Amino acid sequence: MADLSSLARPSHKYIQVYVPGKPIEEVFRRYGLRSVIKLASNENPLGPSPRVIKALRENLKSISRYPEGSAYYLKKELARHLRLKLEELIITSGSSEAISLCLQVFVNPGEEVVFPRPSFLIYPILCHMIGAIPVEVPLNNDFSYEPDRFLERITERTKVLILCNPNNPTGTILTRKQIEYLWKHLPQRVVVISDEAYAEYVESKDYGSALDFFRNHHILIARTFSKIYALAGLRIGYGIASAEMVNLLERIRPPFNTTGLAQLAARVALGDKQHVRRSKQLNTRGKRYLFRELSRLGISCLPTEANFILCDFKRPTRELVKKLERRGMLIRPRPASGLGENFARITIGTMAENKALVNMLKQLL
């Protein structure tokens, strides 16, 4: 029989080999742990809005029917919420599908995609999937953005520039001034993806969302219901772009990319402004607490505009992370390539969860 991997697309050999593992539940079962605190995936520690749970409970019977693929009603709510036109929105399976569709539309094999380093791990994977060449641009030493560094790396072969803003896993942002500078100097043929999954958590007044610019540039803004809206498990996000770009993305969107339950949950979550406000307040409070307490323990915390903190433990974190895991506490070690083994990313939890983490670290450090 012909060798199977030799039949596969050549670019796929750069994708890390998948090693199937047992789920974390199995690990905990082995340790005999009953409860676990997960500060590893930037989920909303408050959980979903009770109004969402109620709406889902009342609509469970619909699961035998195909979803309404265009997510018309959700788009209508979002359009009102963001003051956009229906045609400027596309609903996707998490924000990462919006990014993936945009890369698939615009990037031919061998063309370049520029993005920051360190940043979200999915970008190089999405590049290799379509045979694109990932071009990683280092952030400054303090993990802040330097627009000129990106502009220097734009070549004739650059098709897409991805900005992660706030950036995962650093929590740093592009300011409005920096964004304006970028649009001014970037060749117009370059498509920009502005990944704004954590936008709702931003407190800085200098923050520059791409929302004010997308009508006059080739921009896709990717947002999600996985973070502050607490729907990570339902896989739903959205893209904002010109009607022309949305039309191109819609051509290759899988017809049933989001479920009816997810569309319903997103509509209800969007409407529960009190739950969103509470989630943001909890995050602000937890951020201040963790910042202060972790610093006291000699851990260097990066100022963040998101719901996580990048921590430099100033020593390898591998053993520490394992010890925390055995106590039922999960944080994310080395959350991006380009970060040394001293780094870990901590999601801001409930106050009780934050305190539990600090107490464990006091014992272990």
Place this chain on the structure above:
Amino acid sequence: MADLSSLARPSHKYIQVYVPGKPIEEVFRRYGLRSVIKLASNENPLGPSPRVIKALRENLKSISRYPEGSAYYLKKELARHLRLKLEELIITSGSSEAISLCLQVFVNPGEEVVFPRPSFLIYPILCHMIGAIPVEVPLNNDFSYEPDRFLERITERTKVLILCNPNNPTGTILTRKQIEYLWKHLPQRVVVISDEAYAEYVESKDYGSALDFFRNHHILIARTFSKIYALAGLRIGYGIASAEMVNLLERIRPPFNTTGLAQLAARVALGDKQHVRRSKQLNTRGKRYLFRELSRLGISCLPTEANFILCDFKRPTRELVKKLERRGMLIRPRPASGLGENFARITIGTMAENKALVNMLKQLL
């Protein structure tokens, strides 16, 4: 500003332009209809198993957490159910994602993908998405398969052969003899996708699933929980292949392609053997009823091994389908390219739904 569509991948211009429309609920609201019978999308008319609803209700709070991406527990259940190894399974967002991943892994732009005509509408779309060249092979005049026709169209540029078995929208099957003949004569470098979304409905003893062959050939079998398991709205299906092929597919599977709720529902649905049996019995009964009654009305019905019937109304169905729609009855006109305007596909419903359809047709024809 540079013209946006000129920046897109050239192959995408063959994809039909997306025209956003209002959902069917809006249409019915306009007609003042309260209830609707949907025999258009091959869904299970019994609805989901009550055990599934119960399990979901008890686990709704989990939606704020990311799913366990590998779907370990579901794979374990499926492996037991089908007597396969865990490594021979991949869980996907409906069976169409399994097909899409396989095409993405093996087909480079400009290479050919062979599949039947008429067949599932998604195949040419998936081809254009990756710049592959779709090669459609006509079925016989009675819509049965003719293996030699496919073998004749295999060239040096053929990378994948897709077989839809039972075939949507004809309900016809490949027999075990035909499958064996195909494996014997097909060049070994050609990857076969056997789309078996409707396999659980088959009654014919001659049916040839690819299940007995996948370990010795480059085969992906795509199956789904959308049909007899009644979970179309949750988007969950699976692929069966050699461990080597599964590993290649896993490299480009989106890390959270199915939700935790969908994985849970699939596990419970798989275990509710009574619900599956009832669903199949209902289908058999409805099939016989519709076949007899529609034939009496002068409609030519194609013998089917699935949960739908391809009908030749011997006159254009456009007006008729519109009139049915105004009465709250949905069927699928012209369900595939390669079929004339006289054809429509009717999903087999509950007995009450089937009777309602027959009564309406008696009035309208």
